[in-house]
Amino acid sequence: MSETTPFPTRVDVxxxxLDEAQALPWVLDRIPPGWRAIVVDNGSTDGSPDIARxxxxxxxxxxxxxxxxAxxxxxxxxxxDVVCFCDCDASLDPRRLPDVAGxxxxxxxxxxxxxxxxxxxxxxxxxxRLANLELARLIRRRTGLRLHDLGPMRAARRAPLIDLALTDRRSGYPLQMLVRAADAGWRVRETDVPYHPRTGRSKVTGTWRGTWHAVRDMRAVLAERPAAAPVRVTSLPGAGR
Structure with missing residues (x-):
């Protein structure tokens, strides 16, 4: 756990x-002490569930x-009470989770x-990167949130998340969470986290085709009608512009 953010509250991560046997040891070793790792196996064939256990x-x-x-x-x-989400491919360091959840x-x-x-x-x-820039533009137009990234490392409280009644089960899930949170008037922030080369090939953005399929899924989410007035995003101190 970060020495500067020693939160005693237990958090689920x-x-x-999906087939992350190579990355799992590195990722799980970096889960903050006292926080629980929930590995959701989505049909792995490389022994990932056994390694995680x-x-x-x-x-x-x-x-x-x-x-x-997943x-x-x-x-x-x-x-x-608080739930974090993090990719399981070693591209994001779970040791930075306290900075996000803080x-x-x-x-x-x-x-x-x-x-x-x-x-x-x-x-x-x-x-x-190009797809992410386009998504940031579309998010700004749809919600008013001036985001730079649809960050896969994120944190929120469990009960309100469930109350958002998310329905997307594909690539649009993170975006639907953001859109519905904005529509509900949530205070949304972003903070910088290092992004490393992933271990193995991405199942979503590893190819142009996969990336634009994801963008297509997300466009459908952006077409949802707002349920409330949007809110403006703010960056945490130290986040880049």
Whole structure:
């Protein structure tokens, strides 16, 4: 756990997993002490569930394929007041989770996203960056939130998340969470987190085709009608412009 943010409150960390046997030891070793790792296996064939169990993680099986299906299964399995989401491919360091969860734990934010800051040129492929820029533009137009990234590392309180009644079970899940949170008037913030080259190939953004399929899914989410007036996002101190 970060020495500067020693939160005693237990937090559940949802880790969607599909064939991440190589990355799991590194990821699970970095879960903050006292926080519980919930690895949601989405049909792995490389022994990921057994590895996760051997390393002390709580494993949930979600047979329905889809990033959103895995995330929501983890949210449903969570019992802690605060829930974090983090990719399970070693691209994001769970040791930074206290920085993301901090504003939620202290009550100054309702949803915090980790804005990815690539550590190397190869950490974030060009096609994925371009898609992210387009999504940021569409999010701003739809919600008024001036976000830089649809950060996959995020934190919020479990009960309000469930009350959002998220329905997307594919690539649009993180975006639907953001859109519905904005429509509900949540205080949304973002803070910088390092983004490393992932271990293995991305199941979503590893190719142009996969990336634009994800953008297509997310456009459908953005077409939802607002339920309330949008709110403006603010960056935490130290976040880039």
């Amino acid at each position: 949802v880790l969607p997993c 051997s390393l002390g993680a709580h494993v949930v099986q979600e047979p329905r394929r889809g990033f959103g299906a 995330c929501h299964a983890g949210l449903t399995a969570a019992t802690a 504003p939620v734990l202290d009550g100054t934010a309702d949803l915090v996203l980790g804005r990815r800051r690539p550590t190397t040129l190869g950490a974030w492929p060009l096609h994925a």
